[in-house]
Amino acid sequence: MKSIHETRNEINQLDQQVSKLLKERFLLLDKVLEYKILKEEQIENLQREKEVIENIASGSDKYDYHLKEIYHKIVEQSKSYQWHLLLKENIYIIGFMAVGKTTLGKTLSQKIQWEFLDTDLSIEEREQRKVKDIFKESGEDYFRDLEAKVIQDIHEDWIRDNDKKIIACGGGVILNPENVRTMKKNGVIVYLEGDINTIYNRISLNDSRPLLSEAKDLKRRVETLLESRQNLYREIADITLFVGEETPKELVGSLIQELEHYERKRSLSE
Ligand SMILES: Nc1ncnc2c1ncn2[C@@H]1O[C@H](COP(=O)(O)OP(=O)(O)OP(=O)(O)O)[C@@H](O)[C@H]1O
Numbered sequence: 001m002k003s004i005h006e007t008r009n010e011i012n013q014l015d016q017q018v019s020k021l022l023k024e025r026f027l028l029l030d031k032v033l034e035y036k037i038l039k040e041e042q043i044e045n046l047q048r049e050k051e052v053i054e055n056i057a058s059g060s061d062k063y064d065y066h067l068k069e070i071y072h073k074i075v076e077q078s079k080s081y082q083w084h085l086l087l088k089e090n091i092y093i094i095g096f097m098a099v100g101k102t103t104l105g106k107t108l109s110q111k112i113q114w115e116f117l118d119t120d121l122s123i124e125e126r127e128q129r130k131v132k133d134i135f136k137e138s139g140e141d142y143f144r145d146l147e148a149k150v151i152q153d154i155h156e157d158w159i160r161d162n163d164k165k166i167i168a169c170g171g172g173v174i175l176n177p178e179n180v181r182t183m184k185k186n187g188v189i190v191y192l193e194g195d196i197n198t199i200y201n202r203i204s205l206n207d208s209r210p211l212l213s214e215a216k217d218l219k220r221r222v223e224t225l226l227e228s229r230q231n232l233y234r235e236i237a238d239i240t241l242f243v244g245e246e247t248p249k250e251l252v253g254s255l256i257q258e259l260e261h262y263e264r265k266r267s268l269s270e
């Protein structure tokens with residue numbers, strides 16, 4: 001009988017072969033992506049995914065369940081790899097308070113497996129206090145300086161490591177032109193546009209927003225603030241996504257389609 005040492009050596013050798021083959025498989029994806037860009041096909045192709053998994057496991061032996069699980073992961077990573085190749089910059093999600101930036105950003109991050117950062121949460125972590133308390137105790141200017149610092153840090157990560165993230169921005173990030181210039185240098189800007197009723201309904205779920213907390217007529221205050229910012233959001237957006245009845249998953253589907261279209265156009269014009 002083989003010793004455990006010999007058996008483990010054999011496993012190690014097989015793992016070397018598997019990882020070499022997987023690398024070769026990834027290399028072929030560069031060609032697949034070239035084809036998809038040319039033919040304007042989307043990276044995700046559910047029919048092809050089904051075929052790949054059926055090809056590898058017919059369901060007739062005791063390893064099939066495990067092989068399928070492994071292949072689901074391979075397919076997921078194959079898509080993630082292609083999105084990394086195609087999408088070359090940070091993805092900034094901007095828009096009015098409560099329109100759904102954080103929800104969309106997190107859902108997109110799960111789908112394409114990129115790191116997610118929320119500028120408001122990042123500030124709260126640094127300060128160890130809530131945005132509402134920062135406004136109350138230190139003032140809006142202090143908060144805006146912290147916000148600009150977060151945008152600058154994202155830029156530095158990008159320069160240093162070519163690190164790509166999905167960033168849900170605070171509603172007022174775009175008020176500082178320096179933030180906008182920096183975001184434009186390293187990212188694609190997605191404006192999540194909602195109508196007043198959708199926004200107002202979502203705002204009503206949570207009353208912790210400092211710029212709204214003193215308002216006597218909340219809906220009027222939201223309307224005025226939205227009107228004063230709407231054009232700026234629209235002007236700086238590379239992609240605009242309208243928010244209505246769609247679930248976060250549906251919105252992510254549309255966003256990926258728009259992002260792929262945007263990057264495809266750019267890569268063909270380079
Ligand atoms: N697609 C959606 N459908 C229904 N409800 C949603 C959707 N997206 C977000 N919401 C809800 O709307 C509210 C605000 O969402 P979210 O926190 O993502 O918005 P935000 O733009 O990040 O807001 P904030 O101004 O706090 O940063 C939450 O209660 C969330 O569950």
Ligand SMILES: O=C(O)C1=C[C@@H](O)[C@@H](O)[C@H](O)C1
Nearest residue numbers: 097120131170171172209210
């Ligand atoms: O719209 C705004 O100006 C703000 C939006 C929030 O995300 C927070 O960044 C803060 O409450 C200010």
Ligand SMILES: [Mg+2]
Nearest residue numbers: 101102118168
């Ligand atoms: Mg948010």
